[in-house]
Amino acid sequence: MFKKGKPKALMAILLVLSLTMTACSSGNKKGSKDGSEEYSTVYSGEITTLNYLVTSTTLEFALAANLIDTLIDYDEYGVVQPCLATGWNVSDDNLVWTFKLREGVKWVTYDGKEYGEVTAQDFVDAMKYILDPNNESQTANIAYSVLKNAEKYYDGEITDFEEVGVKALDKYTLEYTLEKPTPYFLSMLTYVCFFPVNGQFLEEVGDKFGTDNINFLYNGAYIMETFEPQTRRVLVANENYWDKENVHIKRLNYTYNKEAATLSPELFLRGDIDYTDVPSSVLDEWMKDSEKKDMIRPNRTSFYTYFYAFNFDPHFAAEYEPENWKIAVNNVNFRKSIFHALDRKAAMLTEEPYNPEDRLTNTITPKNFVNLDGVDYTQLGGLDKFSDNDSLDEKLALEYKEKAMTELKGKAIFPVKILMPYNTSSSEWANRAQVIEQQLENLLGTDYIDVIIEPHPPTGFLDETRRAGNYALEECNWGPDYADPETYTDPFTPDSNYNWPHLAEGYKESNGKNTYENMIDKAKAEVFDIEKRYNLFAEAEAFFIDQAFVIPYAVGGGGYSASKLNPFESPYSPFGVAGERFKGQRIMDKPMNTDGYHKALEKWEKERAEALKKAAQ
Known part of the structure; x- marks a missing residue:
């Protein structure tokens, strides 16, 4: 049972093992039937919803990151980049943030048909949905921790949503007003509670929103063409995407296998998939085999923190x-x-x-x-x-x-x-x-x-x-x-x-x-x-x-993996969903080995230091 009270963001707690990978690379292409790049992997933990407005699990928002774009994004060095917003500014008192939206960005259906244009109102409609406690959004607290009057609206102390600090000033101008100066506000904007949603579509489908790939709209790099729970899901490049020139992998194939963690190394060796963790149970075997060892590289450590929790309310x-x-x-x-x-x-x-x-x-x-x-x-x-x-x-x-x-x-x-x-x-x-x-x-x-x-x-x-x-x-x-x-x-x-x-x-x-x-x-x-x-x-x-x-x-x-993707060219961010995106990535002809990893890491660290220094200026 859920505890009563306000829902809390539960990003990635107790990650179920999903063999998706969020890195990119340069190199030769792995061809699909139409000659474009294609990426395949297996997974063992099924998602329970596509409704990014309510979920807080990594498994689900990592998928949404490739289907929905955010106001800002991060490049491979962790520097903020324009995305749906082309520019922004903050008031002298650090309370009012104004974003100018990119014009002509389209919402499309699962079969690629244009539904409407992304506008400032889409961010307002999304926030109204999130701040309705009946919708049980697990990320509402992130939004109401910073936006003016958002917690009061969520708690029912006020009933007029116009008093909440989010406004569409015009079709392409979005304004957020904060409860108090928040030094880290910009860095919050790649988290799911600040995603947009088309309000008209949301009203049309009602409770069906996010129950499958059909009751869903897309404005990101990919569309979910196929969604067959505990069988497979297929993402294809969105041909109406505003930045489609940077979407190099045209097809993402996810195949369900409850034994994915055990079977994926062999599937990788057979060429059936493009990424596998190399678990400790077979790591020694791979390390002692010269051919397999040349496929292994260390994984980068992340900013997820693991801990052992004591339960003070046992049930x-x-x-x-x-x-x-x-x-x-x-x-x-x-x-x-x-x-x-x-x-x-x-x-x-x-x-x-x-x-x-x-x-x-x-x-x-x-x-x-x-x-x-x-x-x-x-x-x-x-x-x-x-x-x-x-x-x-x-x-x-x-x-x-x-x-x-x-x-x-x-x-x-x-x-x-x-x-x-x-x-x-x-x-x-x-x-x-x-x-x-x-x-x-x-x-x-x-x-x-x-x-x-x-x-x-x-x-x-x-x-x-x-x-x-x-x-x-x-x-x-x-x-x-x-x-x-x-x-x-x-x-x-x-x-x-x-x-x-x-x-x-x-x-x-x-x-x-x-x-x-x-x-x-x-x-x-x-x-x-x-x-x-x-x-x-x-x-x-x-x-x-x-x-x-x-x-x-x-x-x-950490740990070790064999992958056709280069971790140092993917979007880099310790927070939000930027690091989960496949946009900008390419598939290498062969996996990066440990020596290549350390050389690439050294090069990336130098380049990042320069990029951060330049951004600070």
């Missing part, structure tokens, strides 16, 4: 003793015993056996996300205490165990059952769950804990586990929505359905909010002094980790 089966878990998890020493006992390196070896330390993170906000005058955010506000040190400490873990057992004596029943679900689409995740179960029990003792791992299929995984409160400890992740540390606090507030620390006992302050929430509110309120703002967020994150509300684990990406 799992009685056999796993949810009430006993609730008593235990509300004891800080019990949480700290798990925090210091979890061997994150051992867990990561299931996915990255060669360089596991490259993936580990000791904070929720990853390093190199934002900095303050050259000082990385993770070194601010006491966060360096955690950033520079491994959380694994067996001596401390056992000390906290003894404290917890003493404090919980007569209150909790030992061993405490710890229900830990995992997603069966990933063999690494399945192996990791087993490693963690054995490692925690061996260190802390089966007199203290009983870790119970539970498999769940990829389709509907989030709904059946985390969103339903059907876990005690679970591997989760979060991706940034905009260029500010605030984005990494979004899942940890009362508005989220993460079952989070506002429910933890012993932290409520005089205003009725918990300590962490008050710290975050204070940081959010500082919108002019960026140094103070960043330090306040860092102090809040340090407190959050210190109280073991969460166990930071890893950053996304």
Whole structure:
């Protein structure tokens, strides 16, 4: 069941494994029947909707990114580029943003027929839909966190949408008015809640919008020609697209296979698909085979952050003793015993056996996300205490165990059952769950804990586990929505359905909010002094980790793959959907190898530094 309350952005939490790839390359073309480039892949986790106005999962908005264009975009170096907006400006008080739209951009149907023109009103209609709580948009909070009167409209305090800070000044002029100055507003505009929708079409199809490829309009680089759930989906280049000269891959073939994670390496070797992860189960074999090794390259790490979450509002089966878990998890020493006992390196070896330390993170906000005058955010506000040190400490873990057992004596029943679900689409995740179960029990003792791992299929995984409160400890992740540390606090507030620390006992302050929430509110309120703002967020994150509300684990990406796409020529952005686009990409004749990867990385880093310097001028 969903938690009651405002929906919260849940971008990419507990990613189901999808073998889509969002990079591009230069090189020879792989020909399709009509002589154009064609890309093929397999996937195991099916989407549940095409309605980008309500979804917040990576699997679904990554698809929408190729079907719908945004106001701005990012190039391969992470520099903002015009897209549906050709220009913009902001008022002197930093509250009013005005965008001039590109004229002549078309909405088309699934069979390529022109339906209408993209106008400023399309952004207004989309926001009105998102801010209607009856539509249950999982990204509404992102919009109402910045737009004037948007939260009041969402909550029903005002009923006139004209009072909300989004206006079509004329056919091609869009205006956003913010509740307060928001330093990162422009970086939010490639997230799904700022996508446009044709209001007339939305009204025509009603609740059918996004249920299939027919009840959908397209203004992006691709059209979904075929949508057969749990069979296949096919995207073809949009011939009416305003920038079709930069759409080089003319056909994207996605084939469903519930064993995609296991079978894709062999499918790649046979030439059936153009991308595969190379899982740890076959990595050694590939590395020892000279021909296969020449196909492998490292994956870039991403700004998705992975962590182990404690559930403070358990709704799992009685056999796993949810009430006993609730008593235990509300004891800080019990949480700290798990925090210091979890061997994150051992867990990561299931996915990255060669360089596991490259993936580990000791904070929720990853390093190199934002900095303050050259000082990385993770070194601010006491966060360096955690950033520079491994959380694994067996001596401390056992000390906290003894404290917890003493404090919980007569209150909790030992061993405490710890229900830990995992997603069966990933063999690494399945192996990791087993490693963690054995490692925690061996260190802390089966007199203290009983870790119970539970498999769940990829389709509907989030709904059946985390969103339903059907876990005690679970591997989760979060991706940034905009260029500010605030984005990494979004899942940890009362508005989220993460079952989070506002429910933890012993932290409520005089205003009725918990300590962490008050710290975050204070940081959010500082919108002019960026140094103070960043330090306040860092102090809040340090407190959050210190109280073991969460166990930071890893950053996304990494691992190894074989791919006909070049990761250094794709749109680059840590947030939003830009990095999911195939626009601009080409297919190489053969996959990039590790040596080629490192050379390309070095070249890209130099070019990016120059591009960012030029953009800043």
